[in-house]
Amino acid sequence: MIAEHMPLMIEVVEKTVHNSIYSTLFFDFTIDFRPGQFVMLWLPGVDEKPYSLSYHTPTRFGITIEAKGTFSRRAVDLAPGDLVGIRGPFGNGFDIIFSPRTAVVAGGCGMAPLAPLVTKLHPELCFIHGARTKEFILFPDRFDVARHIATDDGSLGHKGLVTDLLAAEIQRRMEQNQPKFDMVYACGPEIMMHAVFTLCESHLIPCQVSLERYMRCGFGVCGACVCGDRVVCKDGPVFDSEQLRNMDEFNRTALLKSGREVPLPEYVTWRCQ
Amino acid sequence: MNPVTFLGKLLKSPLVLASGILGNNAGILERVHKAGCGLVTMKSIGPAPRDGHKNPTVIDLGYGMINAVGLPTPGYGHMDVEWQVLADRTFPLNASIYGGSVKEFITVAQFVSDQGPDFIEINISCPNSDHHGMLFGVDEKAAFAVTSAVKRVISVPLIAKLTPAAPDIGKIAKACEDAGADAICAINTAGPGMVIDIEAQMPVLAFKKGGLSGPMIKPIAVRCVYDIYNAVSIPIIGLGGVTTGEDAVEMFMAGATLAGIGSAVRYRGIEVFNQVNRELNDWLTAHHTTRDAVIGAAHEARDRRHTP
Numbered sequence: 362m363i364a365e366h367m368p369l370m371i372e373v374v375e376k377t378v379h380n381s382i383y384s385t386l387f388f389d390f391t392i393d394f395r396p397g398q399f400v401m402l403w404l405p406g407v408d409e410k411p412y413s414l415s416y417h418t419p420t421r422f423g424i425t426i427e428a429k430g431t432f433s434r435r436a437v438d439l440a441p442g443d444l445v446g447i448r449g450p451f452g453n454g455f456d457i458i459f460s461p462r463t464a465v466v467a468g469g470c471g472m473a474p475l476a477p478l479v480t481k482l483h484p485e486l487c488f489i490h491g492a493r494t495k496e497f498i499l500f501p502d503r504f505d506v507a508r509h510i511a512t513d514d515g516s517l518g519h520k521g522l523v524t525d526l527l528a529a530e531i532q533r534r535m536e537q538n539q540p541k542f543d544m545v546y547a548c549g550p551e552i553m554m555h556a557v558f559t560l561c562e563s564h565l566i567p568c569q570v571s572l573e574r575y576m577r578c579g580f581g582v583c584g585a586c587v588c589g590d591r592v593v594c595k596d597g598p599v600f601d602s603e604q605l606r607n608m609d610e611f612n613r614t615a616l617l618k619s620g621r622e623v624p625l626p627e628y629v630t631w632r633c634q
Numbered sequence: 635m636n637p638v639t640f641l642g643k644l645l646k647s648p649l650v651l652a653s654g655i656l657g658n659n660a661g662i663l664e665r666v667h668k669a670g671c672g673l674v675t676m677k678s679i680g681p682a683p684r685d686g687h688k689n690p691t692v693i694d695l696g697y698g699m700i701n702a703v704g705l706p707t708p709g710y711g712h713m714d715v716e717w718q719v720l721a722d723r724t725f726p727l728n729a730s731i732y733g734g735s736v737k738e739f740i741t742v743a744q745f746v747s748d749q750g751p752d753f754i755e756i757n758i759s760c761p762n763s764d765h766h767g768m769l770f771g772v773d774e775k776a777a778f779a780v781t782s783a784v785k786r787v788i789s790v791p792l793i794a795k796l797t798p799a800a801p802d803i804g805k806i807a808k809a810c811e812d813a814g815a816d817a818i819c820a821i822n823t824a825g826p827g828m829v830i831d832i833e834a835q836m837p838v839l840a841f842k843k844g845g846l847s848g849p850m851i852k853p854i855a856v857r858c859v860y861d862i863y864n865a866v867s868i869p870i871i872g873l874g875g876v877t878t879g880e881d882a883v884e885m886f887m888a889g890a891t892l893a894g895i896g897s898a899v900r901y902r903g904i905e906v907f908n909q910v911n912r913e914l915n916d917w918l919t920a921h922h923t924t925r926d927a928v929i930g931a932a933h934e935a936r937d938r939r940h941t942p
Contacts, residue, residue: 365694365696366693366694366695366696367693367695367829367831367838368690368693368831368834368838370831370833370834401689401690403689403690403834403838405831405834405836406836408688408689408840409688409689409690409840410689444833444834446831446834446838448690448693577689577691577692577703578691578692578694578701578900579692580694580900581656581899581900581903581904582655582656582692582699582896582897582899582900583654583655583656583691583692583701583703584655584656584657584658584659584662584677585658585706587656587658587659587661587662589659589661589662590661590662590664590665591661591662592656592662595903616658616659617685617708618685618686618706619683619684619685619686619706619707619708619709620658620677620706620707620708621683621708621709621712621713622659622708622715622716
């Protein structure tokens with residue numbers, strides 16, 4: 362079902378603590394969902410924030426939370442039996458291209474919204490995943506697909522950026538006269554998604570990225586999350602190359618809670634509080 | 635499209651984007667205009683930066699919405715880039731403003747007027763803040779005072795946005811007209827109301843109370859526009875629950891010159907403007923009539939008049 366109106370109060374049935382910052386809350390509930398969509402998670406008396414689903418089966422779904430601010434710290438402290446409110450799912454979700462020539466590029470907790478996508482893509486996908494350190498690689502054992510790992514400190518895989526790995530893979534395919542990627546999916550810090558987009562543009566490869574902005578209504582009315590002439594909660598959060606080309610605000614500016622437009626780094630700093 | 639003239643400005647259609655819906659930047663305002671909206675309204679601009687309330691702030695109940703966003707604003711002095719972009723706009727712009735006192739209204743109005751919007755709308759009707767707005771809209775003297783003060787310092791037409799919480803909205807509208815308002819916009823959200831989640835055992839909105847909008851308030855909006863039409867000679871922007879072309883016709887018959895659209899964006903998307911325009915045209919054509927002819931049509935013949 363879809364909870365379009367009042368929040369649907371449901372019980373946390375299970376919690377998995379992945380590491381010091383990532384935890385997943387599970388709910389035994391049937392929810393209509395496409396990978397990339399999000400729900401508004403309400404902690405009564407605290408606040409309500411958008412979260413993508415990181416797990417989805419016909420009878421269960423999960424939300425993976427990075428504890429970094431007041432709300433998310435409260436959320437990861439929830440225990441089985443606790444009630445939360447859910448509105449949604451909202452947003453468009455990824456356009457799924459079932460081809461052996463797709464790539465998924467995840468950065469940090471950007472892995473969460475991509476996880477339900479990975480399971481729907483062709484098993485021969487190229488799967489690239491980056492994080493600060495080995496410890497912060499989310500869902501290390503969840504998929505059958507081999508992962509190319511990059512870490513900032515080199516504690517696992519390539520020491521450097523996910524775009525190094527994507528660029529190398531694009532290069533390898535060219536040198537071996539293999540066809541190009543039909544689609545690259547990315548989610549992570551916006552600076553990373555922009556680097557993926559720029560790389561794809563230079564090789565004429567289409568991509569889709571999932572943007573994050575401060576949200577209120579979740580259904581395209583209040584305007585809190587506008588990015589250029591796009592409404593992230595309704596038109597997005599997933600945007601394709603064509604839309605990104607016309608979005609000057611991508612990796613450049615975002616609105617604070619007051620509606621004030623600020624450079625993206627200032628927005629990111631505020632969001633992490 | 636149905637181009638109309640409103641206070642000397644040519645609008646591509648008789649539809650207005652309600653304040654507080656989408657209007658957070660120039661890009662989205664332009665998109666709404668392109669989607670068939672004659673006059674787009676910016677989100678209310680206040681005297682100082684303000685974050686608004688915590689979430690949940692907006693809930694769709696299906697038969698309308700309840701919201702307490704809480705007047706977030708960058709503050710009039712922190713919108714330089716936006717004003718620069720809007721200076722080169724290709725569409726008519728209505729700038730909504732608010733303040734906590736007549737003095738604050740004057741400060742914001744003066745600054746905003748200098749940025750060259752086509753109209754300034756004074757929000758004297760928001761129920762979602764403890765210290766801003768609505769007090770001016772429920773008292774004739776206060777409404778007169780703020781309207782006349784703002785009128786003196788601006789160089790564009792003034793629209794007063796009213797609340798259905800006024801005991802006699804016609805009298806408030808008349809006070810605004812006497813103070814120099816060029817048009818009335820009615821209504822802001824109704825209520826405030828409250829929804830309680832019985833499982834959580836608490837109000838859903840973080841601010842607890844919130845303004846009601848959408849289909850559930852349309853009869854209140856129509857009654858308010860009807861009363862205002864009987865009280866003033868200046869044009870009226872009628873809004874509150876307008877979702878279809880037929881709803882717009884109803885607003886015109888109550889006495890509105892233009893019809894505003896807000897919550898309907900939830901139900902029909904940004905395309906709602908083109909859809910309502912089309913439905914409005916279809917209705918008028920099928921009834922061999924015009925928008926001008928139906929304005930005020932629900933009133934007794936002796937009361938009917940029309941100032942475009």
